[in-house]
Amino acid sequence: MRAVNNIKMKEIKICVIGLGYVGLPLARLFSTKYPTVGFDMNPRRVEALMAGHDATLEVSDELLQDAINNHGFRCTANIDDIRDCNFYVVAVPTPVDINNNPDLTPLYGASETVGKVIAKGDIVVYESTVYPGVTEDECLPVVERVSGLKFNVDFFAGYSPERINPGDKLHTVEKIKKVTSGSTPEIGKLVNDVYSSVITAGTHLAPSIKVAEAAKVIENSQRDINIAFVNELSKIFTLMGIDTTDVLDAASTKWNFLPFKPGLVGGHCIGVDPYYLAQCAQRYGYNPEIILAGRRMNDGMGAYVADRVIKLMLRKGIQVLGSNILVLGFTFKENCPDVRNTKVVDIVKALNQYDLNITIYDPWANPEAVKREYGLEVTNTLPAGKFDACIAAVAHKEFESLDITDLLAEKSVVFDVKSSRPRAEVDARL
8 A cells, every 4th residue: 555655746646526616727727737537516517517618617618628638637427537536625615504504514525425435545635615623523534434544544634725716817726825734744745735836826834724724714704804894884984974985095095004895795705704713713612703793794785785775766756666676786796607695685685575676687697596596587688678776786897888877767776886887877885
């Protein structure tokens, strides 16, 4: 049996488990240096990728086809195809349940998959966002149980938190510095060497897996708290009759002011990770007041936007009951098809209490995915008609040149969530 210290860089064969927004870009990148196989439980996803197209748009058709045709990259849903790998990377989602408790089900499933194929001397690296301790206390025992192998004796582990920014074509995976770690100092160095060989921005080797886990979970918690602060400022300044954007522009002239903006906080990271950190803190008997307060503030912004729109309509004398509302954008962020944990749905839910006719237009969102996940209808085609209110919820590039005046009734309200519309055409914004 081979010993882990005898694995040479040239002998590494990588398997990335989970081919979503995180896993696919990483697997494609690894394939430029190492034999790489992507594994996903969804055969339709695998079939589409092997046909050369990524529906998430994170990897261009050109790069994906180059990886397949010139670097031997392949994707599979057959577990037998990954048995000869020796460096497994787990990149599955880590959502929260309806009560905002961490849902580790995808991680448990991926760990079982690893357990079925891992051999002596192999390494498994987790990328999924978790709270400190999950890798060693929750995931690796599953690998041990299924494989019959002993952790840090027969197989080894690492943790390198994902830093993918969906829709960002500037800060791609290789251009973002990567945190790495290993279950032993030797494994940490090997894991770091593997990642640093493809990450041009460099790597940071953390002293332990728990440190790397903690670093990831606080990155997004910090952003969440900062956005919650400016969301609260927005509410205060609105009551004062002051434009929040004007205030932030003025304050940003100071060299150390942090330029956060108010808005909806959704997606698979910032709107989720603080709950992982909060639950971890509570397990140690500490109630994280600031973290949870920030979450409450940000989770309530959708309903707040809806409330402001209704009040603006009433002030203009617009009949609310049965009125026609246009929502521009449904994805959780601009120029990205990702609808996971989008907070635009909170605006729609709050408005639905008033028995309105709501049209959601989003050229990026997959209508089938939205229907399946949220039970809502989304159109990719600019609707015709005259709307009593328009909510600019997402700042897609397609909306920049959109003249919404043609879509509005004679008496109407325009609310700009992202402060992306010309000031003269909007009634209010965050």
